[in-house]
Amino acid sequence: QVHLVESGGGLVQAGGSLRLSCAASGIIFSINNMAWYRQAPGKQREMVASIRRSGSTDYADSVKGRFAISRDNAKQTVYLQMNSLKPEDTAVYYCNRGPNPFDSWGQGTQVTVSS
Secondary structure, eight states, rough: OOOEEEOOOEEEEETTTEEEEEEEEESSGGOOEEEEEETTTTTEEEEEEOOOTTTTEEOOOTTTTEEEHHHHHHTTTEEEESSOOGGGEEEEEEEESSSOOOOOOOEEEEEEEEO
């Protein structure tokens, strides 16, 4: 069974940076395309960045140029480097397969950006 554990969130001022990590187990990590999603209060969960098993990446327009997704297959971990954070980036961040996420989600990590 897939198990995803996100970490690295916190409270940061606008313009600051955070690096999120997500450790995966129960899957053959290297063959899966992975992604970071976020869900802000009162909004639907959205995918903000994805990385294919080839290493190629895609980003939502709202984070393009500010966020960078990467992966370490040996550690079965996916990362999200977030720079130039804005208050509208405030959300709970999750990782999962992307697209077509697994049914099981981790607990997420809260990112709060103050203005």
